[in-house]
Amino acid sequence: MTGQTLESFLGFIFFQTFGQHGRELITSELAFRILSILSEEQFLPKKNGVTLNSTLDKLVIKLVPIENSNGRKRVEAGDLCERRNGRGVDLNRNWGVDWGKKEKDYDPSEENPGTAPFSEPETQIMRKLAISFDPHIWINVHSGMEALFMPYDHKNTTPEGLPSLKMRTLLEQVNKFHCQNRCMIGSGGGSVGYLAHGTATDYIYDVVRTPMAFTFEIFGDNQTSSRDCFKMFNPVDLPTFKRVLNDWSAAFFTIFKLGPLHLDENSTKSADKWVSIDEYLDGYLVERKNRYGKNMEVIDVGMQEIKTYFRLFLLSSVLLMFMFCSRIAKSKYGRNSIPVMP
Incomplete structure (x- = not known):
């Protein structure tokens, strides 16, 4: 709905991004599956189409299927372990919250944060999209394990109070319905065994102030050698490939349905005036009301x-x-x- 006037629209806004790391090809495949369901080219098994359309009518959904196109090209050319972008920067270490901090096991071939926060064109674009779109729910999709993470990545804690409880409750429902309780739940920093600094989800939650910000890990083969990156991060047989896409596309549509139920009335957005993303990137201001009803102009x-x-x-x-x-x-x-002159 970018570029349209939303004067009469009151609804919930979802923003999902896939393919942030080049080697995680399965994440973009999931994005394309979700898009095909939204466009009714494919259908969810055991889902009533009328009920699904009724849910979607209340939502605005933005989806970025391949965030790191140059990194993906490197993988497709044979560099199967590459996660960074075309300039050798890890896009999920290039955001502004706690940027540049390095742990003892820091590996520049994996986690190079760049020369400065938002030094990379991909993160600059994603930041502007996130601020202008101002979602209620953000989901950054990865592979490497099966997990449902909430903030924070850069410290071993989760947000305090009711926001944390709401996020965890939603994740527990998704875990029960679609992971059969096998997915890890918690903060990224407290669950995976290491802290990650300068991540997208922490910035979206702390700076953009999105009420719910998640990182989903949709597949991982922990029995595979670390040298076999493709198999570690992507299913290599057709039955597993289909299962991952079916299970996780259904999980996203469950979030589309249940997510708004976990957000209070103060999180409902209204917009006086929206301009297109192209205009925003060209330097125009996006004038809107934020979720707290206060007029603001976004200059990033x-x-x-x-x-x-x-x-x-x-x-x-x-x-x-x-x-x-x-x-x-x-x-x-x-x-x-x-x-x-004389």
């Missing part, structure tokens, strides 16, 4: 932009000084060349 100026503006300021100052000195020199030369 990061440190990279500030540094750029400062350099331009210095350059313009030097040019102005040069022009001023040149004018003085010309004026002085001109006065000396004019003969004095």
